[in-house]
Amino acid sequence: MGALSQSVYYAIGIIMMKGVSLLMIPYLTRTLTVAEFGALESLVLLADIGTILFSFGLVDAMYRYVGTAEGKHKQQLISNCFSLSCLLALFGAVAIALSLNSLVAILPARFEPYQLVLLAIPILLDGLISIPLTLMRMQSMAKKFCQLNVAKALIQALLTFVLMEQGYGIDAVLIAACLSSIFLALALVRFQWQQMERFGHFADSAMLLRFGLPVLVGSVSVYMITGLDRWLLAEFVGVEQLAVYAIAVKFALLLPLILQPYALWWFPNRIPTLQKPDGEKKCAEMAILGVNFCIIVAQCMALTVPSFLSLILPAEYHNAGLITVALLMVNTIKNAGDYLNLGCYCGESSQTQMWIHVFCAALAVAGYFYWVPSYGLWATVSVLAGVYLIRLMLIYLASQSIKPLQYAHRQWLITLAISITAWSLHQFVSPSLPVFATFLLGGVIGIASIALFAGLGILPILEPIKQRIASRRKSQPTSIQ
Incomplete structure (x- = not known):
């Protein structure tokens, strides 16, 4: 298959x-x-x-x-x-x-x-x-x-x-x-x-556990970043506010879930692909493609999810819409770090990644305890954004030091610029519209931007069509004049 x-x-x-x-x-x-x-x-x-x-x-x-x-x-x-x-x-x-x-x-x-x-x-x-x-x-x-x-x-x-x-x-x-x-x-x-x-x-237990232990420590550290926030919200602002934040988290998590078909195929195949001829180039291309997918999906969700939540949920949860947009940005940064992190999986140990996660977890815990009691939900979002941005930079530097890859960074920068422009246009027009019209407008802008990304070759959805047309042209006999 x-x-x-x-x-x-x-x-x-x-x-x-x-x-x-x-x-x-x-x-x-x-x-x-x-x-x-x-x-x-x-x-x-x-x-x-x-x-x-x-x-x-x-x-x-x-x-x-x-x-x-x-x-x-x-x-x-x-x-x-x-x-x-x-x-x-x-x-x-x-x-x-x-x-x-x-x-x-x-x-x-x-x-x-x-x-x-x-x-x-x-x-x-x-x-x-x-x-x-x-x-x-x-x-x-x-x-x-x-x-x-x-x-x-x-x-x-x-x-x-x-x-x-x-x-x-x-x-x-x-x-x-x-x-x-x-x-x-x-x-x-x-x-x-x-x-x-x-x-x-x-x-082989020693070998497996030696590799798994740093992953475990890193995963617990990531949980301290993305789980402790909700524990503290429940403690300091109550389970009612936690419920609103939980709705925003669940819909923001649609982003990595939509990307999972690609991730479920690519992540288990990264190491085998790297070992093939021209594997480094292929890995770099697939990583940037994953980052671009992430930005594009986040943009489309930011255009539609807030108004969608206002349509389907009780009034007590409508504040979750704006929080969802902020968390989509956070998840975009987090997923970019995951895709640009091949180097940390190439060695016999994952300790480098573990220490990065431990450091980021320490920053997150300090930020949560300092700001959440006073500023609540938005303090949580701000800490998450800052910590994941630091994680992205550290992961990228560590990965490149272990296995340098030639990433085409220009592609994701273009994708990000177009996405921000599309979202800004929607924000400029939508305040004067009813909720359902705002939702439809977001969908139209999202579809138009996807078409633009496909035309620019950032989304390779037109490649199979182009290849089929090219193969048909080659298979047609040339006429003798």
Whole structure:
């Protein structure tokens, strides 16, 4: 299956998965109170940190070692990763059981112990699920990957709706997430077993953990940047304001999710591509293409999402629109750092990236504690923007020092200039328009700018058409005059 076909399947899967999830937001915001929705978000934050801790960076270690291994050694590495993941899940279950009462006490809203148990099951299963799903991506099994994830999303959404209608409240969301994760884990068991030599292989554990530990520390540091903000908002401004901010975060996260079809194909293939002839040039081109995609999608979302939120959400959440635009800028900077970061994955260790993330996390924590109690939501956004800009510069310098690549920076600068111009035009015209007209205007400007990017060759969507026309011309016999 070619890269385009894989990306199409990934796109379908992500649109279905996240589309179903986002379609549930208007329903949830009208079914739950603002305080309940904010409380639910605090559980999501707890799930995020748990998933990071118990995954231990094994997926990144798979990118590094399984992607370049062959034959029996490859099967042993896969077995080792999965066996470690099972061991971490067991350790996590014991740790959660021992600390359950303490977790209940420290959360910003009141929860029952059984609710945390329901939350813990998907967290512990996530590592077992991510190993086979990563293997599917590495083996270009995009169709199967898509089918399984879409099935999980639909099951989760259906269960949530049914249980909500039965009056289960927050429990409906927790039960649905738990049961859908169990379904996906069971559906992947056979495939995972076929990929391994035998369960319980631990011979390469030191190598895998040595690579995964800095990734884990880096991921926890990133969580301190993108998770601690919401904990502090819940503490200092209340779960109601956290609910508004959470809506903005969820819609701003559409940006990396829309880019995921490309990322899901490209990230596992970066190292193998680099080792091919002319690989450095190809990697540089793909990285800049990812940055351009990011800027263009962010621009289109900034033109439409604020007015869309005003149309679909209750009035209590309308302030989320402007916050979403600011967070789109933050996510653009963050994703640019991810795409321009090939060098940090080329060595035997990921410590350089780890120390960058630790430093940025320290800056973020200091900024949050200093400004959030006084300035609330906008202090959070400002700290995020500043920290991710510093991260981008440090990541780029570190990556280039390890593996210098010739990036075409002129391309993303042109893309950024056009995007800012388009957004400024929309802001100039839209204040005099009704909300629905503002939404339509944003869509028209977005489509026009995409056409411009395609015409300039920044978006290579016209390349297949040009190549087909050129091949037809070559295949036509030349007439003899």
